[in-house]
Amino acid sequence: MTLPAADGAFDNSALLRRDRKLAQIGLFGLALPAVLLVTIAIVVPLAAMFWISIARPDGSVSLDTYLRILSTPVYTRSVLTTFQVSGMTVLTCMLLGTPFALVMASAGQRLASILLLVVMLPFWTALLVRTYALSVLLQRNGLVNSFLIDTGLVSEPLPLINNFFGTIVGMTHVMLPLFILPVYAAIKQIDHNIIRAAASLGASKLLTLRAVILPLAANGIFAGAVLVFVLSLGFYVTPAILGGGRVPMISTRIEQNVSVLSDWPAASALGVLLLLSVGLVFLVTFLLRRSIKALGGSANV
Amino acid sequence: MTSAAFIEIRNLSKAYGSFRALNDVGLDVGRGEFLSILGPSGSGKTTLLMALAGFVRPDRGQISVDGRDLVRLPANKRGIGVVFQNYALFPHMNVAANVMFPLRVRGIGRAEAAERARKALDIVDLANMAERDIATLSGGQKQRVALARAVVFEPRLMLMDEPLSALDKNLREQMQYEIRKLHDRLGLTTVYVTHDQREALTMSDRIAVMRDGVIRQLGTPASLYHRPTSRFVAEFLGEANILELDAVESFVAPERDATGAGRKLMIRAERLSLSDASGHDHVSLSGTLTRSVFQGDSWLISVDLANGGAVSARIAAAEAANFNLEALAEGAPLKLHVRRDALIPVIDA
Incomplete structure (x- = not known):
C-alpha cells in the first residue's frame, strides 16, 4: 500500500487533540456518578448548614449565632476540649503505634501477618459494641x-470512665489502627539496604532508628497524625459514652442542640466551626511541611 | 595458604531452609588485593559478601580479617566499607551529610567531618556537589557519593555488591576504571561481587568463580579465561566450544588415560583461525561451514567438524577480509587452525 503523496508532511496535531479531548470526556463520564453523589450528599447539605447558621428568621443574614457561640463559655470550652482530646489521642497513638509499626515492619512474614490481624481485628466489630465493651471493662466495678x-x-476503685482518661482510652482504641497502617507502610517502604548501609557505616541500632528510620518514616507518621487528629475533631460516639457528659466535645454540643434544644442555627454554626477547624489543621500541616522541606536538605546526625 | 592473608574464610556454610547458599567455602584475600566474586544469580556470591559485611550470620565456619575473628562481631563494629547495588544513600540527607554520616557516628566533630567529607568528595570528583539533594543526582553521581561515603572513614576493607549493574554500558565502563583507580590510589583491599564476567576480567587481580554455593575456580583473570578447569567456568567467562576429547586428531589430553571419563575438550572461539600456521605446535580441524554471521568487528562462523561435533569460531575482521569470508557459501569445506596449547581439557560440569 502506498500513501498518497502530500505537498507537505501531514499535520496530525488537530486530530490528536480531538482524540485526547474525547478520551477526557469518556473518563469524566466514568466519574460522573461519584461526582453527582458527592454534590447531592455533601455539597448541598453543607451549603444548607452554612445558610442555617447565618440566616435570621426574617431571612436577613448575620453572624449573630457565631458571636453568641464565641461568647458563651460552654461552647468555647468544648472547642478547647475537642482540641485537647484530639491532640492527646494523636500523642498516645504516636507513643503506642510507632513502636508497634516498627516491630511489625521488622518482623518476619508470619509474625507481621499476625500483628496486622491484631491491628485490624477491632474493625470486625461495630464501633458502638466496642465502646460499650470498653465501658464494661473500665467502669467502677468493671473488670x-x-x-x-x-x-x-x-x-478504692479508680475513676477510669466518665472522664478525660476514659475518653482517651476509647479514642486511642478506635484511632490506633488508622495511625499504625500509614506508619507501617512508610517504614516498610524504606529500602532494606539503607538500613544495612547505616550499620556498615558504624551506626548502632538506636542511632539508625533515630537518624535514618524515623526521619524516613516521618511522612507516614505525619499522615497518621493528621488523619487521627482530623477524625478525632468530629468524633461523637466514644467521647459521648466514655466521657459520660464530662468531656463535652463540639460534636456532643451539636447533638444536644439538635435533639434537646432544637437550636438548629447553633448546631449549624458549630458544624461550620468544626469544618473550619479541619481546614485550619490542613492549612497548618501544609505550611509546616513546606517549611520542613525547605530546611530538610541539610538534615544530619 | 599462607597465614599472611588479610581475609581468611574457612569452611563457611549458610543454608536457608533446604537451600544451601554457601557450602563449605574457603577463600584467602591478600592485603591490598582487588578480588572479584563472579557467578550467576543464586550462586551464593552476595551471601558470601554479606557474611563478610556482617549482615548474614553463617551457620558454620570462620571469617577473620587482619587476624581478627569476625563471625560474631555486629556489622556496625566491623569498620568495613560497603557499596550497595542500589547505592543505599540516605535520601533525607544531602550529599555532604551522607558522606559525613560515618564520621559523625564515630563522634568526629562537625568541622573535621566536613573537611574529611570534602576530601573524599574531591577524590570522586564531586567536590562541587556537596550541597546537592540526593534526588537530583544521576545514577553515576549517586554511585560516586556511595563510594565517597564508604571510603571516608578509612575502612580496612571495601565490599562492593554489583555497584555498577544499574548504570548504562558506557558509564559502567568508565566507573569500572574509576573504581579500580580509587582502589590503586588508596591501596584498599576490595572484594567486588558481580555477575558480569567482562567487568570481573577488567577490574580484578584475582577472580573467584562461584556456583551453587561453592567456589569453582580461583585465579587471575588470564588464568581463568585461558585455563578453566571446568566446563562451567569456561562457558561463564567467554565463548567456549566444548568437544569430545577425541574430536581433535593427534590431541592427547594429559589425563586422558586415567580420568578420561567426564572430561571434555575446550577451545575458545577466538583461538580458532582460518590462517594456516602449520607446524607441530598447531593442529587443524576440517569441516564444513554451516552459518556465518557478520557482527561488526568480527564474524561468528559455525562449522560442523569432520570428526563429529561442531564449533563456533570468531574471525577478526582483517582475517575475514583476507579469506573473503563474505563470499563463502554455506556447506563450503573449511579448515580451522588452533594452537595446541589452546586445547584445554575441562571436567564436564
Whole structure:
C-alpha cells in the first residue's frame, strides 16, 4: 500500500487533540456518578448548614449565632476540649503505634501477618459494641477495677470512665489502627539496604532508628497524625459514652442542640466551626511541611 | 595458604531452609588485593559478601580479617566499607551529610567531618556537589557519593555488591576504571561481587568463580579465561566450544588415560583461525561451514567438524577480509587452525 503523496508532511496535531479531548470526556463520564453523589450528599447539605447558621428568621443574614457561640463559655470550652482530646489521642497513638509499626515492619512474614490481624481485628466489630465493651471493662466495678482491688493494688476503685482518661482510652482504641497502617507502610517502604548501609557505616541500632528510620518514616507518621487528629475533631460516639457528659466535645454540643434544644442555627454554626477547624489543621500541616522541606536538605546526625 | 592473608574464610556454610547458599567455602584475600566474586544469580556470591559485611550470620565456619575473628562481631563494629547495588544513600540527607554520616557516628566533630567529607568528595570528583539533594543526582553521581561515603572513614576493607549493574554500558565502563583507580590510589583491599564476567576480567587481580554455593575456580583473570578447569567456568567467562576429547586428531589430553571419563575438550572461539600456521605446535580441524554471521568487528562462523561435533569460531575482521569470508557459501569445506596449547581439557560440569 502506498500513501498518497502530500505537498507537505501531514499535520496530525488537530486530530490528536480531538482524540485526547474525547478520551477526557469518556473518563469524566466514568466519574460522573461519584461526582453527582458527592454534590447531592455533601455539597448541598453543607451549603444548607452554612445558610442555617447565618440566616435570621426574617431571612436577613448575620453572624449573630457565631458571636453568641464565641461568647458563651460552654461552647468555647468544648472547642478547647475537642482540641485537647484530639491532640492527646494523636500523642498516645504516636507513643503506642510507632513502636508497634516498627516491630511489625521488622518482623518476619508470619509474625507481621499476625500483628496486622491484631491491628485490624477491632474493625470486625461495630464501633458502638466496642465502646460499650470498653465501658464494661473500665467502669467502677468493671473488670479492670475488680482485678486491681482483688490483687490489692488499690483499695478504692479508680475513676477510669466518665472522664478525660476514659475518653482517651476509647479514642486511642478506635484511632490506633488508622495511625499504625500509614506508619507501617512508610517504614516498610524504606529500602532494606539503607538500613544495612547505616550499620556498615558504624551506626548502632538506636542511632539508625533515630537518624535514618524515623526521619524516613516521618511522612507516614505525619499522615497518621493528621488523619487521627482530623477524625478525632468530629468524633461523637466514644467521647459521648466514655466521657459520660464530662468531656463535652463540639460534636456532643451539636447533638444536644439538635435533639434537646432544637437550636438548629447553633448546631449549624458549630458544624461550620468544626469544618473550619479541619481546614485550619490542613492549612497548618501544609505550611509546616513546606517549611520542613525547605530546611530538610541539610538534615544530619 | 599462607597465614599472611588479610581475609581468611574457612569452611563457611549458610543454608536457608533446604537451600544451601554457601557450602563449605574457603577463600584467602591478600592485603591490598582487588578480588572479584563472579557467578550467576543464586550462586551464593552476595551471601558470601554479606557474611563478610556482617549482615548474614553463617551457620558454620570462620571469617577473620587482619587476624581478627569476625563471625560474631555486629556489622556496625566491623569498620568495613560497603557499596550497595542500589547505592543505599540516605535520601533525607544531602550529599555532604551522607558522606559525613560515618564520621559523625564515630563522634568526629562537625568541622573535621566536613573537611574529611570534602576530601573524599574531591577524590570522586564531586567536590562541587556537596550541597546537592540526593534526588537530583544521576545514577553515576549517586554511585560516586556511595563510594565517597564508604571510603571516608578509612575502612580496612571495601565490599562492593554489583555497584555498577544499574548504570548504562558506557558509564559502567568508565566507573569500572574509576573504581579500580580509587582502589590503586588508596591501596584498599576490595572484594567486588558481580555477575558480569567482562567487568570481573577488567577490574580484578584475582577472580573467584562461584556456583551453587561453592567456589569453582580461583585465579587471575588470564588464568581463568585461558585455563578453566571446568566446563562451567569456561562457558561463564567467554565463548567456549566444548568437544569430545577425541574430536581433535593427534590431541592427547594429559589425563586422558586415567580420568578420561567426564572430561571434555575446550577451545575458545577466538583461538580458532582460518590462517594456516602449520607446524607441530598447531593442529587443524576440517569441516564444513554451516552459518556465518557478520557482527561488526568480527564474524561468528559455525562449522560442523569432520570428526563429529561442531564449533563456533570468531574471525577478526582483517582475517575475514583476507579469506573473503563474505563470499563463502554455506556447506563450503573449511579448515580451522588452533594452537595446541589452546586445547584445554575441562571436567564436564
